[in-house]
Amino acid sequence: MPVLEVFCSLIGWLCLYLLFGSAFPLRGPEWNCRLVTLTHGLAIVMTTAYVVFIDGPWPFTHAGTANTPLQTLSLSVCLGYFFFDLGWCVWFRSEGPLMMAHHGASILGILLALLMGVSGCETCAVIFGSELTNPLLQSRWFLRQLSMYDGLLGDAVDLLFILLFATVRVGVGTAMFYCELTSPRTPLVMKLGGVVMYVLAWVFMVDIARFGYKKSKAKYKRWMEKLPVFGINSHKVSVVVKWNTFHITS
Numbered sequence: 001m002p003v004l005e006v007f008c009s010l011i012g013w014l015c016l017y018l019l020f021g022s023a024f025p026l027r028g029p030e031w032n033c034r035l036v037t038l039t040h041g042l043a044i045v046m047t048t049a050y051v052v053f054i055d056g057p058w059p060f061t062h063a064g065t066a067n068t069p070l071q072t073l074s075l076s077v078c079l080g081y082f083f084f085d086l087g088w089c090v091w092f093r094s095e096g097p098l099m100m101a102h103h104g105a106s107i108l109g110i111l112l113a114l115l116m117g118v119s120g121c122e123t124c125a126v127i128f129g130s131e132l133t134n135p136l137l138q139s140r141w142f143l144r145q146l147s148m149y150d151g152l153l154g155d156a157v158d159l160l161f162i163l164l165f166a167t168v169r170v171g172v173g174t175a176m177f178y179c180e181l182t183s184p185r186t187p188l189v190m191k192l193g194g195v196v197m198y199v200l201a202w203v204f205m206v207d208i209a210r211f212g213y214k215k216s217k218a219k220y221k222r223w224m225e226k227l228p229v230f231g232i233n234s235h236k237v238s239v240v241v242k243w244n245t246f247h248i249t250s
Contacts, residue, residue, distance in 0.1 A: 044127060
């Protein structure tokens with residue numbers, strides 16, 4: 001296991017956190033930590049994208065194969081970040097049991113891939129799918145802090161986040177999960193880790209679906225309340241919408 005690379009990664013993310021703290025002295029620790037998270041998300045998505053789509057091998061057909069040097073480096077950098085983020089969350093007690101379980105499962109999965117020297121390609125693919133939506137999640141938080149969330153930009157970020165999570169992390173993730181389970185080369189312990197990550201992805205998907213439903217319902221309610229201001233009868237609009245829905249379904 002490349003202990004030195006993981007240690008250097010941990011120190012690097014910690015130094016970046018301290019650098020952001022010096023650059024933004026009026027902001028709180030969470031602001032600086034999320035800047036580190038955003039930086040890691042962008043960097044690891046680009047790195048794992050190169051690993052998965054260009055350097056190879058293809059994870060859907062080569063799950064369980066020996067790790068390449070670039071896969072090992074990517075996993076080491078990511079593991080160092082997760083150690084940093086887990087330590088920050090424990091110190092500030094900022095996350096609930098679900099997110100802590102996700103962090104723990106991610107650390108364990110990357111550790112196993114590095115210790116055994118196999119399954120680096122599918123682990124990098126999982127990291128790519130998991131971190132692809134992370135920059136959007138952090139952007140949403142920063143928009144809220146800057147009072148820019150309630151508007152078209154915030155809606156666009158939320159919509160893109162939901163679509164990417166559903167299509168990549170759940171949709172493509174299901175295919176990746178199936179390939180990992182059916183691969184004769186993948187160790188059993190990695191398959192069990194894949195089960196845990198897949199279940200967590202669906203738990204997050206249910207929460208995201210609830211959030212999307214509540215936000216859409218609230219926006220529809222506000223839209224109906226604004227109609228009388230423009231001289232439109234909201235009751236008639238509601239009847240027309242219900243009639244069209246009935247006509248389409250029937």
